Amino acid sequence: MGRAPAWRRAARLFTAPAATLDRAPLRWDLGFYLACLAFALPTALKSEFYGYRVWGNFATVAYALGALHSGWLLWSARKGRTPRGLLGSRWCGIAAVALLAMILPLLLLVIRRLTGVDWLITPFSWAxxxxxxxxxxxxxxxxxxxxxxxxxxxxxxxxxxxxxxxxxxxxxxxxxxxxxxxxxxxxxxxxxxxxxxxxxxxxxxxxxxxxxxxxxxxxxxxxxxxxxxxxxxxxxxxxxxxxxxxxxxxxxxxxxxxxxxxxxxxxxxxxxxxxxxxxxxxxxxxxxxxxxxxxxxxxxxxxxxxxxxxxxxxxxxxxxxxxxxxxxxxxxxxxxxxxxxxxxxxxxxxxxxxxxxxxxxxxxxxxxxxxxxxxxxxxxxxxxxxxxxxxxxxxxxxxxxxxxxxxxxxxxxxxxxxxxxxxxxxxxxxxxxxxxxxxxxxxxx
Incomplete structure (x- = not known):
């Protein structure tokens, strides 16, 4: 058989096989997403920049989901359970951030920018x-x-x-x-x-x-x-x-x-x-x-x-x-x-x-x-x-x-x-x- 196409080989990089979950990486994951959440939430509430606040709202949800998913995986590991399928992968948190904290806020801000606020000295309007x-x-x-x-x-x-x-x-x-x-x-x-x-x-x-x-x-x-x-x-x-x-x-x-x-x-x-x-x-x-x-x-x-x-x-x-x-x-x-x-x-x-x-x-x-x-x-x-x-x-x-x-x-x-x-x-x-x-x-x- 020939080699798989490049896109398929790339996709396999981000697929974690089902295996017994190790608690140490999961503890790191949980701490990582909680630390990110501690950055995103104040950004959503306090930043002087409009774009930062938009990002902060999306990112707060993304990092909260990452923390919840990591906590669930950690709980499952302690119970000796091994979740199967996509939800059993540590990459779920990465996917949530990519979609909710990167792609969606960028799309929204690009559309919002069409209202024309460039060059204004008003940070709270900058898309x-x-x-x-x-x-x-x-x-x-x-x-x-x-x-x-x-x-x-x-x-x-x-x-x-x-x-x-x-x-x-x-x-x-x-x-x-x-x-x-x-x-x-x-x-x-x-x-x-x-x-x-x-x-x-x-x-x-x-x-x-x-x-x-x-x-x-x-x-x-x-x-x-x-x-x-x-x-x-x-x-x-x-x-x-x-x-x-x-x-x-x-x-x-x-x-x-x-x-x-x-x-x-x-x-x-x-x-x-x-x-x-x-x-x-x-x-x-x-x-x-x-x-x-x-x-x-x-x-x-x-x-x-x-x-x-x-x-x-x-x-x-x-x-x-x-x-x-x-x-x-x-x-x-x-x-x-x-x-x-x-x-x-x-x-x-x-x-x-x-x-x-x-x-x-x-x-x-x-x-x-x-x-x-x-x-x-x-x-x-x-x-x-x-x-x-x-x-x-x-x-x-x-x-x-x-x-x-x-x-x-x-x-x-x-x-x-x-x-x-x-x-x-x-x-x-x-x-x-x-x-x-x-x-x-x-x-x-």
Whole structure:
């Protein structure tokens, strides 16, 4: 018999066979959904953003169902019972979150957005977060002016935060469908940039699983990468970070399977969309170099040369045309504004450690940047002394590095923590794939 179609192999990843239930994972599941519920309920009741409240209402139901289902499975395990069929699977909670906390709120908010509240300084009316409008505008600017960045000093008025596009030029690609085919209610609904972010993220997940030969995805990995509130909320109200972290995971999978040049090209797309993930380049470069270490070939200098060449050439090709149109605007939007040095100060100020330390005054600002530097040095030492030997090792180091950067940078948002969370879920999946590959084949006798 031939191999099953790809979609059927993918579907089998999320099918748990009936077996005696283990209480330890079920306790984790129950605690996970209760913690998520503790995030979703206050969001529904207290958030200043309309989209957040809509998401919170849906998510509260989703996480409550997940907690109830996990509690029921735990009770059944204690009674020595093994529920059969779909309801006996730990994936039921994941499915509830995907449907109720991701797909349905996104659909509702896309339709609600047609009433036209973009660009208003009224957060309680926003059916999409400002990054969605800004990226769609950047695509229109790119089509008509050759750059997604406006000169904030030539607006004829005082610039405001939403005049900025704090992304690389690749991010504008996600807004191109709206710029090309929007303008009618149906066209606007179908080309909302959030659909493009979601499609890109899903495509990257499927591409990664295919490269890893369709491993069995651990439930914990799906909880961290898919069902956690930051992922579900970002999916419904914004979305760019999910597309970027999806591309980053795909680059890791390409590197892990020996496709160094392709890994460099995809990572160039990532860096050319959002600079926050640039540190991943150092980790993947070291990984590509040492991936074959221990075999007869030793360090793979040709592979790292292909990786670096693809990364540098693609990054230059994507940035230079936009930079040459208006160098000052490029620097203002991409570098000065995110660093808090622009004409308008970045509003990114979540109460994470780096921001809290920087708020203590000049000494606190110096201390915060010193901590970022210390974290960078620690990452370099980790890479040199214990370079990643496999894909999971590379993903783990990127997750830790980005997590430290997000926590310690003075101007940051808590939503960026979706990067290390998704990467930790990817780490568990890479580990499962590596364990499956290392396991000796079963005898046919």
């Amino acid at each position: 999409a977060q400002p990054e969605v409008w800004v990226i769609e505008r950047s695509a229109d600017l790119l089509l008509h002016h050759g750059t997604p960045y406006v000169d904030v000093t030539a607006l004829g008025r005082a610039p405001v935060v939403n005049d900025y596009t704090p992304y690389g030029p690749v991010m504008a690609v996600f807004g191109l469908p709206r710029a090309l085919f929007g303008g009618t209610p149906l066209g606007d609904a179908l080309t909302d940039a959030r659909w493009m972010f979601a499609l890109a993220a899903v495509a990257c997940v499927l591409g990664t699983l295919k490269l890893l030969k369709w491993p069995k995805v651990p439930v914990g990995a799906a909880q961290l990468a898919l069902a956690c509130p930051l992922t579900a909320l970002t999916w419904a109200v914004a979305g760019p970070d999910l597309a970027i972290v999806g591309l980053l995971v795909l680059a890791c999978a390409l590197a892990a399977t020996g496709r160094a040049a392709w890994a460099g090209l995809v990572l160039a797309l990532v860096v050319s969309a959002k600079l926050i993930v640039a540190p991943a380049a150092a980790v993947l470069a070291v990984f590509v170099l040492v991936r074959r270490a221990g075999h007869e070939t030793g360090l793979d200098w040709p592979a790292v040369a292909r990786f670096a060449s693809a990364l540098v050439a693609t990054t230059a090709a994507l940035h230079l045309p936009v930079y040459l149109v208006d160098p000052a605007a490029f620097v203002e939007h991409v570098f000065r504004f995110p660093l808090g040095m622009g004409v308008v100060r970045s509003p990114a100020a979540s109460p994470l450690p780096g921001h809290l330390i920087a708020e203590l005054g000049p000494v606190g600002q110096v201390a915060a940047f010193a901590l970022v530097g210390a974290a960078a040095v620690a990452m370099v030492i980790w890479l040199v002394r214990r370079p990643p030997a496999n894909g999971s090792g590379a993903v783990l180091r990127i997750a830790v590095g980005l997590g430290a950067l997000i926590l310690l940078t003075p101007a940051t948002r808590y939503g960026y923590l979706v990067y290390p969370l998704v990467l930790l879920g990817a780490y568990l999946t890479f580990r499962a794939a590596e364990a499956s590959t290392a396991r000796p084949p079963r005898s046919s006798s």
